[in-house]
Amino acid sequence: MKYLVLSLALAAGMLVSCSGTQESTEMVQNETLENLKTRRAIRSYTDSVPPKELIRKITEAGTYAPTGMGRQSPIIVAVTDKSVRDRISRMNAAVMGSDSDPFYGAPVVLVVLADKDCPTYLYDGSLVMGNLLNAAHAVGLGSCWIHRAKEVFESEEGKALLKEWGIEGNYEGIGNCIIGYAAETPAPKPRKPDYVRYIE
Numbered sequence: 001m002k003y004l005v006l007s008l009a010l011a012a013g014m015l016v017s018c019s020g021t022q023e024s025t026e027m028v029q030n031e032t033l034e035n036l037k038t039r040r041a042i043r044s045y046t047d048s049v050p051p052k053e054l055i056r057k058i059t060e061a062g063t064y065a066p067t068g069m070g071r072q073s074p075i076i077v078a079v080t081d082k083s084v085r086d087r088i089s090r091m092n093a094a095v096m097g098s099d100s101d102p103f104y105g106a107p108v109v110l111v112v113l114a115d116k117d118c119p120t121y122l123y124d125g126s127l128v129m130g131n132l133l134n135a136a137h138a139v140g141l142g143s144c145w146i147h148r149a150k151e152v153f154e155s156e157e158g159k160a161l162l163k164e165w166g167i168e169g170n171y172e173g174i175g176n177c178i179i180g181y182a183a184e185t186p187a188p189k190p191r192k193p194d195y196v197r198y199i200e
């Protein structure tokens with residue numbers, strides 16, 4: 001009888017989870033998974049400045065990203081001061097030989113740096129960036145990874161800025177997570193058909 005019930009449950013498309021609860025595959029509607037799918041790179045922002053409390057929630061999520069051997073090699077510099085934000089925007093643009101705002105008018109920049117003495121620093125910092133981007137979306141804010149943090153903080157001006165901020169050590173810029181209220185949200189590109197290869 002026990003086997004008959006189990007077979008019927010499986011035939012009806014039921015899943016048996018680790019915790020022993022049973023859920024239909026169609027019923028697996030998960031807010032976190034939805035958030036991961038619907039986050040987009042935002043390149044147009046309103047003038048509104050997000051409250052510090054939301055920025056704290058996002059940075060906190062960043063600090064819970066996994067890191068190699070739990071060494072927590074990255075640091076996050078949360079820039080909400082407009083003059084500093086404008087300065088690092090100018091430095092970032094200069095790397096490209098441009099004078100446009102590579103931060104697309106976003107009012108907040110979360111700079112992720114990671115300690116190069118740690119062999120996993122690049123992976124660690126990238127995962128922090130991922131958490132920040134997804135956390136921003138989860139609290140209703142737009143975000144985008146803006147590159148060239150490496151070049152910016154390798155420059156003399158960048159090194160001086162780190163010193164000003166009291167950051168000492170062998171840090172490399174990993175990325176800038178810009179944050180603000182999205183003025184426009186683009187549609188995602190279709191995923192390439194061979195993105196996932198199942199070996200079953």
Ligand SMILES: Cc1cc2nc3c(=O)[nH]c(=O)nc-3n(C[C@H](O)[C@H](O)[C@H](O)COP(=O)(O)O)c2cc1C
Binds near residue numbers: 040041147188
């Ligand atoms: C390593 C990395 C560097 C990126 N650098 C930039 C950048 O400098 N400027 C920019 O507008 N977007 C940048 N992006 C955002 C990507 O262009 C964007 O994630 C991609 O087009 C996919 O769009 P989606 O995030 O909406 O899925 C970067 C993303 C990554 C992961």
